[in-house]
Amino acid sequence: MTVLPRLKSVVLASMLLASTAVLAEARDVTISVWAGGTGPTNNYRIEAIKMAADLVEREAAIRGEDLKITVDGQAWNGWDDFKQAVTLAAESKKAPNIIVTGHEDIGPWSQSGLLRPIQDYVDFGAWPLNQLYPNLIAVSSYDGRIWGIPQDAEARAFYFSRSHLKAIGYSETDIDALPGKVERGEYTLYSMLDDAKKMQDAKVVEPGKGFMPRPNNGTDYWQFYQSFGGELADAESGKLVLDRTALTGMYQFFADAVAKGVVPATYLGMTWDTWHQAVAGDKAGITHGGTWHKAEWEAKWGMKDFFGQMQYSLVPAGNDKGRANTITHPLVYLLSTGGTDEDATLAAELITIASEPHINALHAVKSGHLAIGSAEAGIPLYANDRWTTIATESLLPHANAIPNNSDFGVYWKAMYKGLEASWTKTSSVADAVKAVEAEVRAALGDKIIIR
Missing domain, CATH: 3.40.190.10 (Periplasmic binding protein-like II)
Structure with a gap:
């Protein structure tokens, strides 16, 4: 896959403080995740967020904090019903915290005020986001800002x-x-x-x-x-x-x-x-x-x-x-403007952890999708899978994506x-x-x- 210059993002000190505040104050937090195009073989689109929540809870416990994160996941197999549900939820100010959708929704949904730029909540210069394929980050961007983190890739x-x-x-x-x-x-x-x-x-x-x-x-x-x-x-x-x-x-x-x-x-x-x-x-x-x-x-x-x-x-x-x-039509994790800024900070942390190569490889191999980063391609589960290896080497280098034009x-x-x-x-x-x-x-x- 073509590798472009590494994208850099600086996490504001206020965001770090906000993240600390979430972990210090929140004892029982619910993060909602809605995912389109999701069925039995694609369950890690939501399960990965649940795995990330479990890890954050365990980290909090080691620090002596009593934190419980409930991930409320809803999956739609089709796209029309899913996008209608997201639109209606946004209109009623009840949008889920995390939306898993096709990258082409970034343009219109960011312009409508539904989304927060994820670059304001994460550090693309730190692990595991610093090993994501830059061209997938480009597909997750619009109008000069990074709105999402790739959840998968395909050809x-x-x-x-x-x-x-x-x-x-x-x-x-x-x-x-x-x-x-x-x-x-x-x-x-x-x-x-x-x-x-x-x-x-x-x-x-x-x-x-x-x-x-x-x-x-x-x-x-x-x-x-x-x-x-x-x-x-x-x-x-x-x-x-x-x-x-x-x-x-x-x-x-x-x-x-x-x-x-x-x-x-x-x-x-x-x-x-x-x-x-x-x-x-x-x-x-x-x-x-x-x-x-x-x-x-x-x-x-x-x-x-x-x-x-x-x-x-x-x-x-x-x-x-x-x-x-x-x-290629990558799905992306997006942050909605629903919930508080503290909710968004925690949701962004869960998305970041869910993007870790071992976790994303579970989704890629089970569902027949492709790696989102260079480190994932070396994970044994992924590297030893014949189809993902062939698709990564033979198909993905020839791929382009539809524009994020609204x-x-x-x-x-x-x-x-x-x-x-x-x-x-x-x-x-x-x-x-x-x-x-x-x-x-x-x-x-x-x-x-x-x-």
Whole structure:
């Protein structure tokens, strides 16, 4: 992973005194933690805070203090209900102390007054925060301030059924060479469509299951925009970028996939359970998803031999203007403006302890996520796990992230609406692109660059 100059932060003396005051005065403190995207394999998003609370209590006991910290954790598996709950809680002045969410929420939530900058409560120059990957700290920042601490990292991959590739003539050597061909641009998204069609023609997968992409809206679809040369934000100005040519290429690719018969026009909206059953049960030809899906397939859907069943690669380029890529979507620990400043100081201390490499490695390995810092990569539990090591070395170096721009949600909503329209043939590709341009131009004006 690229290592940038180490970020430095000075903890104010008043914060240190406040922390001391919390431990000296508080005897029974409740810290609330709300986490989105959390299920059986992701339980350490909350459990790590509970572990940290136990450690702080033990430290207090050694100092002769009687401190009890209750961690009130609430988990949401989905994102829409979670974000609505956080918004409603904030409006009623009952926001949880700690919020675990996607980094893209930092922009709008910080501007709305929901968040405290975490840099005011922690020391990024001290252990364990001084070993966090700086590019993940950058993803946790907005408008010149650090708002969150990365809770995890991940990458998103293409997955190929090894048995189905063999059925259409691939040898073991060919399959092993596939990730390199993808990275070099020798195997493109259209090469994939050809293979998906061959799998269906060979009757090793059912019609419409040759290519089974993500069944609903999500960060993953921006990878296809990048596969056709799209840029999410301008490096110099920080403004969002809509590349008409790249968006056209992306929409046309999915329209072509439907026309080829490898994915249905009615595909979007499929349940996740149906998708997981097909992929884990080796009923899909080719798909894409997160590194964490391996843990879900094994824990919930009965996959027995991931490496024997799957080959994996970056998301292929769509044409010679694009590139093979992957997007990382780190979740972050955020401090809300709910509760007192003393509550926030204690919450920040718990987040800091939860970021310790041994603790975070429990989450990474159990859930199929990746390390948040250089020291974690050397923890035996992590270092000896084959999948996390492969993903860290082969996928994560190619990853970028969606921008923390507070207007990105407007662009994202318009992009997916256009994708649905062109995918379902309710609109031509050209008209869908024009509609996206018109919507973002009207909503964002000169806040977005249209090329």
